[in-house]
Amino acid sequence: MDxxxxxxxxxxxxxxxxxxxxxxxxxxPVVVSGINRIEKASGMNFPLAYVEPSVVITNSSSFNYGILFARTIPVISGEHLEVVIQITAPLVAYGLKGTIHAILAHEFLHYLELIRKVSKMDLLSDEISGNLFEGIYSDTQRLFDPRAVFDDKTLLLHITKKFPEGFKDYKLEDKVVKFWIEKKLPAINITLDTNVVKLPAIVIANTKIDPKLVSKLDELEQKASKLRKKKLY
Known part of the structure; x- marks a missing residue:
């Protein structure tokens, strides 16, 4: 896929x-270099990714909205799960290199957490719909500690600066509003509920994950656990 x-x-x-x-x-090419950087820093492959030619706007109220620059999207293909990273065109067009790489790395952490949950069938315990046969993947879930995943200090600095508690880059947001939203370029409006995907249990059960990736995720969990303990003491 192009x-x-x-x-x-x-x-x-x-x-x-x-x-x-x-x-x-x-x-x-800034996106490509970011993906290559993440793969090198993590020792793992980046999932399938594509550029969405729209700005993605999430509405939390009639007076307040946020811009989503990228999303990790679980896609049901037949009775299997595939994970795709959606990168928005405004991010590619107006984001600084460090910002783009930080956002890609953040989405990669979402991808790893989703794969970890699927491999352990943990998604079944995360449901919010009340349906026992569906798991829920939400973009607000817990993520791996970036320090456990990446060995690129500059990349880690970008992530911690851009994602202290949610992503913030006011200059980028201002550019997107001025050069994209106000010019009525393509936009996708979603509610916060739309950013939650229901995954049927049969799909989770049928999804085969590379054993090497599962082993790597186990290593990351142990590493993250040690980092948490070190932080406590």
Whole structure:
């Protein structure tokens, strides 16, 4: 899959101007370098990723909204689970290198946590729907300690600076509002509930995970546990 396919289609259909399309193409190597950096720093493969040619806006009230620059999305394919990282075009177009890499790393942590839960069938205990046969994946869940996953000190610094308690980059947000939202470029509006995906138990049970990845996740859990204990003392 071409990660820029949807961007090209949006341009072809007149939803993105030549200028915006060219800017996204020009800056996409920053995303590629970020993925390569994350793979090198973690020793694991980055999941399938693509660029969404829209800004994703989440509404928490009629007067308050937030911008989601990337999302880790579980996709049900047949009776199996696949995980895709959705990277928004405004992030690619206007994000600084450190910001893009930090967001990609943060989504990678979501991916690892989701895979960990699927491998242990933990998702069944996270349900909020009251349905015993469905698990819930939410973007607000607990994540692996980045220090247990990455050995790139600069990348770790980017993550801790950008995600003290939720992502904040006011300059980037201002740019996106000015150059994307106010210009009425493509937008996807979601509610916070939309960012929760229900995963049927049969899908979780049928999903096969690479044993090497499962082993690596076990190592990360032990490492994260040691880091937590060290923090306590």
């Amino acid at each position: 990660p820029l396919q949807k961007v090209h289609e949006a341009h072809k259909n007149g939803l993105l101007s030549d200028k915006i399309h060219s800017l996204i193409i020009e800056r996409f």
